[in-house]
Amino acid sequence: MAYPPSGSGDGANRDPEHADRLADAVPTRKRPHRSQTRRQVLDAAFTVFSEHGIAASSLNEVAVAAGLTKGAVYSNFASKDDLVLALMEEHAAARTDAALAGFASADDSRHGLVDLAAALVHAMRADAAWHRLLAEYFAMSSHDPRRREGLRRRRREVRDAVARAVARVADGLDTELPFTPAEMATVMLALSNGLAVEADIDPDAVPEDLLGRVLLLIAGDADTGARTRSPSAEDHRRGTPQPDS
Amino acid sequence: MAYPPSGSGDGANRDPEHADRLADAVPTRKRPHRSQTRRQVLDAAFTVFSEHGIAASSLNEVAVAAGLTKGAVYSNFASKDDLVLALMEEHAAARTDAALAGFASADDSRHGLVDLAAALVHAMRADAAWHRLLAEYFAMSSHDPRRREGLRRRRREVRDAVARAVARVADGLDTELPFTPAEMATVMLALSNGLAVEADIDPDAVPEDLLGRVLLLIAGDADTGARTRSPSAEDHRRGTPQPDS
DNA sequence: AAAACTCGATACCGTGCGGTATCGGATACT
DNA sequence: AGTATCCGATACCGCACGGTATCGAGTTTT
Numbered sequence: 259m260a261y262p263p264s265g266s267g268d269g270a271n272r273d274p275e276h277a278d279r280l281a282d283a284v285p286t287r288k289r290p291h292r293s294q295t296r297r298q299v300l301d302a303a304f305t306v307f308s309e310h311g312i313a314a315s316s317l318n319e320v321a322v323a324a325g326l327t328k329g330a331v332y333s334n335f336a337s338k339d340d341l342v343l344a345l346m347e348e349h350a351a352a353r354t355d356a357a358l359a360g361f362a363s364a365d366d367s368r369h370g371l372v373d374l375a376a377a378l379v380h381a382m383r384a385d386a387a388w389h390r391l392l393a394e395y396f397a398m399s400s401h402d403p404r405r406r407e408g409l410r411r412r413r414r415e416v417r418d419a420v421a422r423a424v425a426r427v428a429d430g431l432d433t434e435l436p437f438t439p440a441e442m443a444t445v446m447l448a449l450s451n452g453l454a455v456e457a458d459i460d461p462d463a464v465p466e467d468l469l470g471r472v473l474l475l476i477a478g479d480a481d482t483g484a485r486t487r488s489p490s491a492e493d494h495r496r497g498t499p500q501p502d503s
Numbered sequence: 504m505a506y507p508p509s510g511s512g513d514g515a516n517r518d519p520e521h522a523d524r525l526a527d528a529v530p531t532r533k534r535p536h537r538s539q540t541r542r543q544v545l546d547a548a549f550t551v552f553s554e555h556g557i558a559a560s561s562l563n564e565v566a567v568a569a570g571l572t573k574g575a576v577y578s579n580f581a582s583k584d585d586l587v588l589a590l591m592e593e594h595a596a597a598r599t600d601a602a603l604a605g606f607a608s609a610d611d612s613r614h615g616l617v618d619l620a621a622a623l624v625h626a627m628r629a630d631a632a633w634h635r636l637l638a639e640y641f642a643m644s645s646h647d648p649r650r651r652e653g654l655r656r657r658r659r660e661v662r663d664a665v666a667r668a669v670a671r672v673a674d675g676l677d678t679e680l681p682f683t684p685a686e687m688a689t690v691m692l693a694l695s696n697g698l699a700v701e702a703d704i705d706p707d708a709v710p711e712d713l714l715g716r717v718l719l720l721i722a723g724d725a726d727t728g729a730r731t732r733s734p735s736a737e738d739h740r741r742g743t744p745q746p747d748s
Numbered sequence: 749a750a751a752a753c754t755c756g757a758t759a760c761c762g763t764g765c766g767g768t769a770t771c772g773g774a775t776a777c778t
Numbered sequence: 779a780g781t782a783t784c785c786g787a788t789a790c791c792g793c794a795c796g797g798t799a800t801c802g803a804g805t806t807t808t
Contacts, residue, residue: 289804317797394643398556444698456689573766
């Protein structure tokens with residue numbers, strides 16, 4: 259509550275993203291642009307939060323990790339909550355887009371569900387850090403009506419997007435799915451998330467291809483002769499692959 | 504680190520759970536027994552933690568909710584971590600036992616999987632508060648190797664128990680399951696958990712019987728003529744049922 | 749060039765936490 | 779009954795956090 263000390267809230271930002279690229283003579287801006295600082299903070303926040311968890315991380319840690327100070331953080335974000343929110347929104351959007359784009363291209367191919375599953379699997383395994391963050395955010399949102407509502411809306415969007423995708427794929431299938439697209443989307447998200455959590459706790463318990471196999475099975479393994487459970491004979495490594503961060 | 508002020512650590516507890524039930528003349532013990540106080544604290548902790556989350560709750564809140572003070576809590580638990588751990592262990596054990604017992608009785612009946620699904624569904628819907636807690640605990644354990652290892656071991660036990668149960672049920676089936684019991688157990692846990700999370704965020708997105716239907720489908724709906732989705736025709740309410748707390 | 753403004757660094761504050769020392773009344777031992 | 783012991787209440791400590799005020803270097807405007 260109570261808006262940030264000053265600026266930042268009142269639109270009308272000029273965003274002077276020009277007028278310094280015209281000469282090197284102007285000796286390389288000493289002060290970085292606002293958006294750059296914001297990025298640094300956001301990236302650092304992701305790193306730090308991924309490492310120790312959101313609750314256990316202080317804004318100071320984030321600032322230091324960004325090569326800045328707390329003052330800089332507070333100059334760009336109204337509060338810790340604000341920072342966390344921004345981070346989640348950004349990543350969530352990116353994630354969703356990536357996942358959906360990844361299988362939208364499979365629009366034509368008949369085995370769209372396989373691709374969709376693969377996309378989800380990939381997103382899940384590659385982004386262990388993100389999943390951890392998401393899980394914590396879910397947990398902390400459970401208790402705060404404000405956050406909860408926001409999360410609900412966002413989750414709904416994602417679910418609907420997945421549902422639409424499912425519906426599109428299902429159209430191209432001969433057999434009918436045993437669930438409505440909405441239900442299917444819910445199951446897919448739940449399963450993806452749930453398996454990510456299990457894998458996070460005990461990587462050995464979650465074979466790489468488990469999600470894919472379950473989804474195929476649910477889909478009625480209509481199109482597939484591929485009951486074969488080992489698509490790539492060499493993709494055997496388990497253990498959370500330490501994505502990046 | 505550094506053990507609690509005194510006592511409590513050195514085994515050899517007499518556990519004087521007797522010798523006061525012999526006369527009412529002894530006018531109703533003024534001071535409750537250790538174990539009773541412990542129970543009060545544990546119960547209060549569950550309530551408080553469920554309400555605001557573990558991280559956001561202070562030991563003082565817990566103590567007050569228990570009708571005690573912080574001193575009492577620290578007299579019974581070495582630290583906040585210790586309290587949380589005790590709470591989780593206890594509830595986890597109880598949950599597992601209940602769930603497994605609930606379907607172990609279905610050992611003879613041929614439609615064991617239906618019962619198992621039902622048991623999981625019930626556990627999931629009835630214990631929304633517990634699921635929330637578990638989710639938060641998962642999240643906070645991700646970042647702490649110590650807790651993480653403990654959780655891994657415990658999770659493995661649960662998984663194995665479910666796997667054994669699945670194997671037993673699968674034996675009685677004519678068709679074969681498309682997964683190993685271990686995989687099946689993982690999927691069941693992940694799905695149960697995942698759906699609980701989704702339901703927690705947006706109850707409307709998760710129909711009451713969704714988990715059951717998915718499990719039946721995965722099981723190859725072999726044994727079932729019982730596709731009938733309404734075991735109790737009146738159990739229709741959705742929306743997190745506000746279990747208790 | 750000089751005024752006006754932006755933004756991040758520094759220093760600081762209040763708060764509420766986890767945890768500790770201690771004390772006193774109730775209980776168990778003999 | 780007298781005494782040793784237990785256990786929870788009270789009071790307190792140190793600390794690190796989120797957040798704020800302010801100042802000055804850097805940047806834009808006129």
